[in-house]
Amino acid sequence: MNIYADNAATTKMSKAAVDAMLPYLNEIYGNPSSLHSPGQRANEALSGARERIARLLGCEPRELTFTSGGSEADNQAIISAARQGEKRGKKHIISTAFEHHAVLHTLDRLAKEGFEITLLPVHENGIVLPEEVAGAIRPDTCLITIMYANNEIGTIQPIGEIGRICHERGVLFHTDAVQAAGHININVKEQGIDLLSLSAHKFHGPKGIGVLYAGKGIRLTNLIEGGAQERGKRAGTENIPAIMGMAAAFEEACKGIEENCKKVTALRNRLIAGLKEIPHSVLNGDERQRLPGNVNFCFEGIEGESLLLLLDEKGVYASSGSACTSGSLDPSHVLLAIGRPHEIAHGSLRLSLSEENTEEEVDYMIAAVTEVVAYLRSISPVWRDLVNGKQQFVIK
Numbered sequence: 001m002n003i004y005a006d007n008a009a010t011t012k013m014s015k016a017a018v019d020a021m022l023p024y025l026n027e028i029y030g031n032p033s034s035l036h037s038p039g040q041r042a043n044e045a046l047s048g049a050r051e052r053i054a055r056l057l058g059c060e061p062r063e064l065t066f067t068s069g070g071s072e073a074d075n076q077a078i079i080s081a082a083r084q085g086e087k088r089g090k091k092h093i094i095s096t097a098f099e100h101h102a103v104l105h106t107l108d109r110l111a112k113e114g115f116e117i118t119l120l121p122v123h124e125n126g127i128v129l130p131e132e133v134a135g136a137i138r139p140d141t142c143l144i145t146i147m148y149a150n151n152e153i154g155t156i157q158p159i160g161e162i163g164r165i166c167h168e169r170g171v172l173f174h175t176d177a178v179q180a181a182g183h184i185n186i187n188v189k190e191q192g193i194d195l196l197s198l199s200a201h202k203f204h205g206p207k208g209i210g211v212l213y214a215g216k217g218i219r220l221t222n223l224i225e226g227g228a229q230e231r232g233k234r235a236g237t238e239n240i241p242a243i244m245g246m247a248a249a250f251e252e253a254c255k256g257i258e259e260n261c262k263k264v265t266a267l268r269n270r271l272i273a274g275l276k277e278i279p280h281s282v283l284n285g286d287e288r289q290r291l292p293g294n295v296n297f298c299f300e301g302i303e304g305e306s307l308l309l310l311l312d313e314k315g316v317y318a319s320s321g322s323a324c325t326s327g328s329l330d331p332s333h334v335l336l337a338i339g340r341p342h343e344i345a346h347g348s349l350r351l352s353l354s355e356e357n358t359e360e361e362v363d364y365m366i367a368a369v370t371e372v373v374a375y376l377r378s379i380s381p382v383w384r385d386l387v388n389g390k391q392q393f394v395i396k
């Protein structure tokens with residue numbers, strides 16, 4: 001059996017997305033900035049895609065900028081808000097300790113320029129408290145950036161409440177909604193969101209394309225200088241095939257949101273229940289307020305890397321956290337942020353499901369993980385010490 005359970009890293013493109021791209025790879029190849037008919041056909045497609053995506057987010061088409069993906073959108077959102085704040089002498093930004101690196105590393109860069117960054121705690125359940133957000137706001141706060149849903153542990157933040165607080169206090173609010181878009185209903189106006197990032201390849205669209213929403217009155221700072229594409233805010237000939245694929249994938253995902261949510265949540269709950277049976281294991285992140293497809297566990301006494309390799313041999317394709325941190329031996333900053341000690345954070349496993357997974361696959365995964373964890377423990381010196389009482393168990 002081959003089971004893809006790494007949908008938080010990327011998803012398989014849907015047929016609708018591939019079909020929407022093909023004409024723009026083959027026949028309709030004009031540059032949307034060209035005045036001739038082939039160019040104008042491409043330009044019409046571009047406007048159409050922008051309108052369709054705007055409708056689904058509850059905003060105006062001109063408030064959307066196409067980017068190369070979620071990382072670029074996060075960078076541009078944060079840099080733009082920082083530059084706008086700086087002009088008014090406001091150089092304080094609030095975020096959380098478990099953001100994606102596209103956010104955290106951009107904040108690091110701003111910190112080197114003299115911005116002050118407050119990283120809020122996310123507590124053991126992986127959720128930010130709105131009152132702590134409110135409490136951190138200062139007269140010089142120019143931006144609050146808090147992710148919609150976490151990519152490793154799947155917890156969903158109280159975005160509407162945070163948006164309301166930001167508006168009452170006159171602070172810009174950005175949310176990295178890369179994990180949420182297409183999986184949870186979003187309405188930027190109703191939720192008080194000023195800036196939002198999304199990425200197509202997390203909802204069955206193509207890689208290398210994303211969207212930055214920026215509400216009226218927000219001046220975007222260019223990260224890429226050049227031509228006048230995207231109202232002069234993001235130079236470079238638009239990636240029309242990818243944009244068409246993204247619009248089709250987003251429409252399909254939003255249309256199926258209720259049904260998929262129900263289906264995937266049931267699979268997730270079954271998987272969580274099965275993995276909880278493994279002794280000395282713990283679910284990371286709140287059990288209810290989490291993405292439909294996200295399962296993330298720590299198992300005491302094992303290394304996440306070995307677990308992944310043995311699962312791969314059994315045809316289960318999973319992750320130990322985010323794709324960006326695997327490959328480095330540092331434990332996940334997200335698991336550390338929710339208070340897991342280093343040795344426990346190393347033994348983590350993320351299984352992220354989609355509507356294409358089945359109950360049969362879930363049962364196979366439960367059996368495979370149970371077997372591999374037992375095997376790894378049987379050869380682990382750390383586990384021997386735990387069982388012999390030479391070391392204390394952290395996970396009861």
Ligand SMILES: *Cc1c(COP(=O)(O)O)cnc(C)c1O
Pocket residue numbers: 008009068069070071072074100102147149150151176177178179199200202208209210
């Ligand atoms: C995947 C991801 C990103 C990066 O998006 P890319 O399109 O791969 O650049 C940013 N934030 C979160 C939460 C993600 O899951």
